[in-house]
Amino acid sequence: MNPILEMLNQYNISNEQISDLFETLTQNPLAAMENIGQLGLPQDQLQLLMGQVMQNPQLIKDAVEELGLDFSKVEQAKNTLQQ
Numbered sequence: 204m205n206p207i208l209e210m211l212n213q214y215n216i217s218n219e220q221i222s223d224l225f226e227t228l229t230q231n232p233l234a235a236m237e238n239i240g241q242l243g244l245p246q247d248q249l250q251l252l253m254g255q256v257m258q259n260p261q262l263i264k265d266a267v268e269e270l271g272l273d274f275s276k277v278e279q280a281k282n283t284l285q286q
Contacts, residue, residue, distance in 0.1 A: 205266045214244055225267055229276035
């Protein structure tokens, strides 16, 4: 299992919340960051999660694909943010 999804499951974040989070990520990454903060993860775990993502961005793609979402939307959102 993807370490991001594993950590979220470990803290009893429901599959529905996880799917909603990654759906938001594919549409609006900034809103997704706000949603992550509202999940109630301990601050140290949140920092660990962000560190993993920053060191290995492939984890986001893997998680999106594991959830059955469209990663091309993440790329579109990223390109929009860079403009």
